[in-house]
Amino acid sequence: MNGKMVRFKCFSEIELKSIFLISCLLFLVLILTSCSAPQKTGSEESDLIVVGFSQVGSESDWREANTVSMVEAFSVENGYRLIFDDAQQKQEKQITAIRNFINQEVDYIVLAPITMEGWDTVLTEAKAAGIPVIIVDRMVDTNDPDLFTCWVGSDTRREGDIAVKWMEENLAGPLRIVHLQGNIGSSAQAGRTDGLEAGLKENKDWTLVFQAPGDFVQAKGQELMEEVLSEGIDFNVIYAENDNMAYGAIDALKEHGIVPGKDVKIISFDAAHDALNLVLSGELTLDVECNPLHGPRVRSLIEQLERGETPEKFTYVDEVLFDASNLTEEIIAQRGY
Ligand code: GZL
Numbered sequence: 001m002n003g004k005m006v007r008f009k010c011f012s013e014i015e016l017k018s019i020f021l022i023s024c025l026l027f028l029v030l031i032l033t034s035c036s037a038p039q040k041t042g043s044e045e046s047d048l049i050v051v052g053f054s055q056v057g058s059e060s061d062w063r064e065a066n067t068v069s070m071v072e073a074f075s076v077e078n079g080y081r082l083i084f085d086d087a088q089q090k091q092e093k094q095i096t097a098i099r100n101f102i103n104q105e106v107d108y109i110v111l112a113p114i115t116m117e118g119w120d121t122v123l124t125e126a127k128a129a130g131i132p133v134i135i136v137d138r139m140v141d142t143n144d145p146d147l148f149t150c151w152v153g154s155d156t157r158r159e160g161d162i163a164v165k166w167m168e169e170n171l172a173g174p175l176r177i178v179h180l181q182g183n184i185g186s187s188a189q190a191g192r193t194d195g196l197e198a199g200l201k202e203n204k205d206w207t208l209v210f211q212a213p214g215d216f217v218q219a220k221g222q223e224l225m226e227e228v229l230s231e232g233i234d235f236n237v238i239y240a241e242n243d244n245m246a247y248g249a250i251d252a253l254k255e256h257g258i259v260p261g262k263d264v265k266i267i268s269f270d271a272a273h274d275a276l277n278l279v280l281s282g283e284l285t286l287d288v289e290c291n292p293l294h295g296p297r298v299r300s301l302i303e304q305l306e307r308g309e310t311p312e313k314f315t316y317v318d319e320v321l322f323d324a325s326n327l328t329e330e331i332i333a334q335r336g337y
Helices: 013-036 042-047 061-073 091-103 120-128 156-170 187-202 218-230 243-255 273-281 295-306 329-334
Strands: 049-055 080-086 108-111 133-137 150-153 175-181 206-213 237-240 265-270 286-289 314-316 321-323
Touching (some): 049 061, 049 091, 049 295, 061 080, 061 243, 061 295, 080 091, 091 108, 120 133, 133 295, 150 295, 156 187, 156 321, 175 187, 175 218, 175 243, 206 218, 218 243, 243 265, 273 286, 273 321, 273 329
Parallel strands (some): 049 080, 049 108, 133 150, 150 314, 175 206, 237 265, 265 286
Antiparallel strands (some): 286 321
16 A cells, blocks of 8 residues: 555445446346347247248249248247248259258258149158158159158139139030140149040030240230241130230230230139239139149148147148129228239
8 A cells, every 4th residue: 555545535424325327227227228129049049949931933913923022921029930931943952951951950841833843852852851841732752651741822723713614604506715824734724724624525615726935924925826826827816824825915916906815715823913903894704713822731730740749641622703794893802812
């Protein structure tokens, strides 16, 4: 010590109480501010169920509505972390995505397969990794049904049959039919094509005058319709396997002064919002629903599995048809896509 006097200040009782009170307030503020912005702790992240979703692409209104439905269902608020991959309509990109999901050790793999064939190898890898696979929308054609846990989607053959029955009941023959197909080899195309081909066999005054794949894409639907018109093919019905190809066909018809829905009857699938407005306006003759809002349906399947339950292997979505007789603006306004 250098001998320097160190004086200690004596505090009065009031001063001591004030210091204690201020200290408590400061401690309280510190506690509250540290709690107001909760930092995700490792345990909360790890509580999330991780879902890897391989999506076909973004080729149509239907596909975009399907993606929105899946992203909304598998949100962090709902307890999920979604790893989303858009395959841009290429199967090899879907296979790569599934392998990446396996490497990331996701809890579930959800696959919307672009085509039915070619999945056994990668689904075997997922099975070996112990990761349940849920197939959504289109079907896979596999030798071993144990390669996926369950499936949810539409019965597209039934959709084709519904369309053909409506055509038999509402369109006077003879019918000369232009057929715009979806992705060749997808269950959506196969089902709707099989329905039409059964109708062609059944109805002797129906003739298929043109058939080609438009891949469910609007621009291709327009290109094919322009090809039909430039070749001078005589037709009076267009059977488009989705709304976007129907939109493209309608654009081509209008460019040639042909009145869609009047000069030519147009059958379509999906029942997307814009297409239903075309049914109301008369440009589209019939639209068979194919409901894309699978997010809550797939989430329900995963929640069953999380509870240790065994979901149905196949869950089909109930669907209806729309024509000018049963459609109103109110119905369209209430629909989710
Ligand atoms: C149908 C679905 C099809 C839609 C198209 O289940 O796979 O793919 O009909 C979409 O619009 O592109």
